[in-house]
Amino acid sequence: MALAAEAFMTQLAAAEPWPENAALYQQLKDEQILLSDNASSLAVQAFLQMCNLPVRVVCRANAEYMSPSGKVPFIHVGNQVVSELGPIVQFVKAKGHSLSDGLDEVQKAEMKAYMELVNNMLLTAELYLQWCDDVTVEEVLEDVDQCCQALSQRLGTQPYFFNKQCKGLTFQYRRLVPKIRPTELDALVFGHLFTILTTQLTSDELSEKVKNYSNLIAFCRRIEQQYFEGHDKDSSSSATSRSAKRSLLR
């Protein structure tokens, strides 16, 4: 029953174009939202920016109760409500926007694997740190280090994780170069790493681990500049405006 309903919803979704008044709901920024929820929300915002889909961020104290799955963030598009990055990617794909279309099967599988890695390691680390400040923090940090190492190696010196060239040229470094688009993995990694780097916690160990990898820091800064600095006055970037006060280069 659930599968049939989902298929039906996907059909409905495909029918309508992306509206102007799409909204993304999360908890209140300064006093309520938790580290892991902030990371998830930022990942979805980055993803939608990368797809060039306008969305405004609305902060509500009861956002997690409003969400159909209980998790934030969720988007309200037309008549539909979709929560969490995975289903949102599917929903956006049904509307005809996709970042990972150009990848072949092997790369798609690899992308899924990396996304699972981020979810298992980084997300768990964030959850762990915000709920308990315990002795086995060493294990958690070890995991984070391994995850960052894997990501750093995969990224190498490229701008994004999967650099499939797509149609069109873009102006970069005073030259016309083939356009390279990011994928949802980039959005997810950005969301988590950016949150870890810019949120003040009781101990700096987590962000120190990430800072060991300079290409990851450069990656975050690049995505921030490209997709978030354009709307400085918008509420959507005030999540990142906090970072303006605390620069990534510390």
Place this chain on the structure above:
Amino acid sequence: MSGPDFGALGEEAELVEVEPEAKQEILENKDVVVQHVHFDGLGRTKDDIIMYEICDVFKAKNLIDVMKKSHEAREKLLRLGIFRQVEVLIDTCQGDDALPNGLDVTFEVTELRRLTGSYNTMVGNNEGSMVLGLKFPNLFGRAEKVTFQFSYGTKETSYGLSFFKPQPGNFERNFSVNLYKVTGQFPWSSLRETDRGVSTEFNFPIWKTNHTLKWEGVWRELGCLARTASFSVREESGHSLKSSLSHAMVIDSRNSSILPRRGALLKINQELAGYTGGDVSFLKEDFEFQLNKQLLWDSVFSASLWGGMLVPIGDKPSSIADRFYLGGPTSVRGFSMYSIGPQSEGDYLGGEAYWAGGLHLYTPLPFRPGRGGFGDLFRTHFFLNAGNLCNLNYGDGPRAHLQKLAEYIRWSYGAGIVLRLGNIARLELNYCFPMGVQSGDRICDGVQFGAGIRFL
């Protein structure tokens, strides 16, 4: 006073006649004094509350008065809710200090057991549940009562614990403290609500009116009943805390609360939330008025009027759980349950102001079948209902408010049969013609069935 004229019977007849008349004289006109009042069967009940209820018996001056006051005392003792049975015995006084016109009144009482329980199962609305009730009457000897009810269902669980204490000598003045968890599902709004709360209330009579002062603190949890709930209902999901003070006044001169034949009812209720803490802040007023008059041929004419207004205080809009709803077999008949007024994608959101009125004519069933017995529980019923539910812009003046309440009036008329269930509830089966239907309202034209305790 002269004896009857028997003529032939002579002296014997006269003797027989005089005696009973002389006895009557003793019973009716002679002064009596109630010397002792005995109580048999008191266990844990304390003496002082009994004293208050029976003190009037001592004031009786003659036998008829003693019988009347004893009967009244018996009624007062029964209403305390601590005795299963009360019997009264009046006898002449025996013993050394007995006066010639002295009387002894004895109350033989049977106290209720310390703990009574009940167990039922209920089925309804795709849900089955088991209900357990426990009652501790007369807990500390002064008519205090503790009741506990627990309902365990396939979908929801709810419970309630309540402590009640009357003032000794003044049973109508009492206070109670309640603790409860109640869950409700409202399919007309696609809303699920769970309330966990504590409340304390004082009841006291002033002249002919009954007043209630209550403080209530509730932790409310709202959620969507289905994935297809409208976004306006989704926005209200979450937790909130309501702390409110309320006052209610009731004047009831009807002879019965279900199908009254005469009398009037006026209930005025106000609630102020937010000044004693909590997330919601509002002032809510509502009233209920009913007038009944008996007409020719055993028929009764009844008119009723309900109304209410909710004014949010501060910037936050009102919550869906506080607003008024209209429509249904117990309200404006001919419309589906609570399906009148502001709505979004088929979910009814309620409104901040409403009024509803009804005119009814109750007659006995045609041809009066089962007269004197079962047939008396049924009545035929002709009705005209009207009402409106909307949100007001509180910035405008009262004239604009009245105008808003007067436009888009929904009304309906029809006839049906009413069945009275004991003294608490009634069932109705009506044929309705809804009129003045606005887009968005859901109607139930034709046959509509309703059951409840409070009908428009």
